[in-house]
Amino acid sequence: MxxxxxxxxxxxxxxxxxxxxxxxxxxxxxxxxxSPLENILLSLGGCSSVDVVSILEKARQNIKDCVVEIDGTRVDTVPKLFSDIHLHFVITGTDVSEKHVARAVSLSADKYCSVALMLNASVNITHDFEIVEA
The missing domain is CATH 2.20.25.10 (N-terminal domain of TfIIb)
Known part of the structure; x- marks a missing residue:
């Protein structure tokens, strides 16, 4: 590439x-x-969202929307690297299983999202989710 x-x-x-x-x-x-650092957050959110949606669709979950809100914290010294990034997934759908969403978010973070896996070495990445009934 x-x-x-x-x-x-x-x-x-x-x-x-x-x-x-x-x-x-x-x-x-x-x-x-x-900015280049904003782009890192967007890339992480995009990569993770692709995984989560794909996993939930394969699990036949009736999802209508997936939004990930991303909060990045940077250190105060130069270079101002990210120390922590938190991803909050908001999954909207009908009868969406909490177990399936938890699994999808976890698999993305720990196994599939290339961006997250690259950042994990130096950034504390956390995630959670909520399900909104459509």
Whole structure:
């Protein structure tokens, strides 16, 4: 897998993936676009959500929506790395089993989500969930 990031002026950078998709990034704290660190949170949430939805669908759970709220805490010293990231999954559906959601979230975090597995070495990643009846 390959990608390219090109400086486009001031503190703005255009990232282009091998598949040809582009994303603007703003190194100035995300004032004009997603910052690189915000992108890490979005990537973690996206990767985990893909797993959770896929696992729940394979378990024949009647889900209508999956939202993950992500809270990242950074250290106070430079470099301002993430120390902790918490993912809160909100699963909406009809008669969704708590056991199946717990299993899906756990499998994503511990086995399938590549982003989470890469970050686990240096970041404390936690997760929980709630189920909303549709």
């Amino acid at each position: 390959q990608a390219k990031v090109q400086w486009v002026g001031e503190e703005m950078f255009m990232g282009t993936s091998e598949s040809g998709h582009s994303m603007l990034m703003d190194a100035n704290g995300g004032n004009n676009a997603v």
